[in-house]
Amino acid sequence: MTSRTPAGVPILRLGNVLVTGVLDELDDRAAQAFTEELTERIAAESVHGVLIDISRLELIDSFVARTLSELTTTARLLGARVVVAGMRPAVAITLVELGLELDGVETALNAEQGMAALGWYHTPRPPAEGPR
Amino acid sequence: MSVSEAAVRERLRTVLTERDEEIADRWVHLQLEQGAFGSSISEMELRGEADALIAALRAGLESSLPVDRVVMSHADLRSAVTEFSMQRARNGAAPTVTSLAVLSLKEALLEAVQRGVQDTSELLAAALMINRLLDAAGALSFDIYVAGREEIISRQSRQLMELSTPVVRLWRHVLAVPLIGTLDTARTQVVMENLLQAIQDHEARVAIVDITGVAAVDTSVAQHLMQTVNAVRLMGADCVISGIRPAIAQTIAQLGIDLSTILTKATLADALAAAVRITDQPEVSGDETAAR
Numbered sequence: 001m002t003s004r005t006p007a008g009v010p011i012l013r014l015g016n017v018l019v020t021g022v023l024d025e026l027d028d029r030a031a032q033a034f035t036e037e038l039t040e041r042i043a044a045e046s047v048h049g050v051l052i053d054i055s056r057l058e059l060i061d062s063f064v065a066r067t068l069s070e071l072t073t074t075a076r077l078l079g080a081r082v083v084v085a086g087m088r089p090a091v092a093i094t095l096v097e098l099g100l101e102l103d104g105v106e107t108a109l110n111a112e113q114g115m116a117a118l119g120w121y122h123t124p125r126p127p128a129e130g131p132r
Numbered sequence: 133m134s135v136s137e138a139a140v141r142e143r144l145r146t147v148l149t150e151r152d153e154e155i156a157d158r159w160v161h162l163q164l165e166q167g168a169f170g171s172s173i174s175e176m177e178l179r180g181e182a183d184a185l186i187a188a189l190r191a192g193l194e195s196s197l198p199v200d201r202v203v204m205s206h207a208d209l210r211s212a213v214t215e216f217s218m219q220r221a222r223n224g225a226a227p228t229v230t231s232l233a234v235l236s237l238k239e240a241l242l243e244a245v246q247r248g249v250q251d252t253s254e255l256l257a258a259a260l261m262i263n264r265l266l267d268a269a270g271a272l273s274f275d276i277y278v279a280g281r282e283e284i285i286s287r288q289s290r291q292l293m294e295l296s297t298p299v300v301r302l303w304r305h306v307l308a309v310p311l312i313g314t315l316d317t318a319r320t321q322v323v324m325e326n327l328l329q330a331i332q333d334h335e336a337r338v339a340i341v342d343i344t345g346v347a348a349v350d351t352s353v354a355q356h357l358m359q360t361v362n363a364v365r366l367m368g369a370d371c372v373i374s375g376i377r378p379a380i381a382q383t384i385a386q387l388g389i390d391l392s393t394i395l396t397k398a399t400l401a402d403a404l405a406a407a408v409r410i411t412d413q414p415e416v417s418g419d420e421t422a423a424r
Contacts, residue, residue, distance in 0.1 A: 085368060089328030092366040093321075096359045107368035109335055114368070 009034050017118050021053035031067045042078045049118035053111045055086030065100040072105045085114030140257045148190040151244045156182040158240035163233050181216055188212035203268035213269050217276035227277045234270040238262055297323045299330040305337040306407045312345030320356040324363050331369050338407035339364050342400050344375030354389040361394050374403035
């Protein structure tokens with residue numbers, strides 16, 4: 001059913017982490033459907049972490065911001081951590097100006113660091129990396 | 133006996149056509165006598181300006197516009213006066229000098245009219261018209277002068293804003309912004325944009341905002357700081373504020389501003405040490421687990 005799986009939002013499982021990337025601006029209904037599917041997957045697959053990559057989003061409205069906050073709370077109740085990765089500078093500025101500070105939502109600079117935050121160290125870092 | 137306006141206008145136009153050399157010479161002479169420019173403008177330049185302005189004045193009188201509106205509405209005349217004032221503003225002349233220069237054209241013009249007119253009532257009418265024309269020109273030149281100066285000022289403050297918010301890379305994954313001066317809404321915006329972009333470019337994990345150079349912190353400055361910190365957090369980096377001087381710390385405490393959610397350090401060195409500690413730890417055992 002298209003209403004259950006919004007187009008363009010695949011959810012992959014890597015070990016005990018669910019990885020998903022929001023590719024297009026979500027309208028309210030798509031955001032709702034996305035939340036529901038993700039919540040069910042968290043519960044069904046008993047994962048410990050969820051990574052949501054939003055580096056493609058150029059706009060986050062108050063509804064999507066609230067959805068992300070609620071999703072974090074929901075996931076925590078189900079025993080999983082949510083990391084939101086790759087927010088663009090312009091999006092961050094807009095959210096701050098709107099007063100939507102996504103309280104309680106963990107953030108990471110990009111997907112790699114987000115995965116590291118979720119304890120996913122499958123690409124070892126060079127031990128002595130000098131200043132670039 | 134009254135003299136019709138059209139006749140006076142025609143008279144002025146004739147004088148401007150026939151005696152333009154004479155008027156220009158006289159005007160240049162008068163300006164040199166006032167002697168307020170030093171050596172910044174040569175006689176040649178003055179003469180060039182005079183010829184241009186007199187020609188424009190003549191064109192203005194030839195048009196069908198009423199005398200009261202001719203300076204404002206006649207395109208050539210207006211642009212001649214504008215050019216004249218801008219030139220003076222660029223050369224650093226004072227606004228009064230610029231206005232007086234325009235007004236001294238009255239004297240030159242009136243002398244030229246006087247030589248061709250015997251009738252006193254006609255002379256009076258001509259003098260009044262010259263007054264009306266050139267007073268408007270004087271006022272316009274003052275306006276233009278001020279506008280020119282204001283443009284310079286706003287350009288400089290824009291440049292200052294761009295110059296005064298550098299983002300420097302202190303360490304691997306550590307950036308710093310030394311803030312200097314005041315922190316108003318416009319500055320905050322520029323700082324935030326530069327900082328967030330740099331965080332993305334350098335994959336920074338910690339951003340240090342150093343406020344050693346900020347003169348005073350009030351509630352609105354604190355508000356702007358909080359906004360910056362929150363935006364940095366949304367990007368997935370940590371933010372440290374450093375350089376809080378004792379006086380500022382007291383002010384913050386007295387105003388009851390809550391910065392308890394922000395990591396603050398007294399000096400940039402302390403902040404750098406803290407930042408290096410944060411980046412050296414694997415993130416999973418860092419602040420995020422502590423925060424849970």
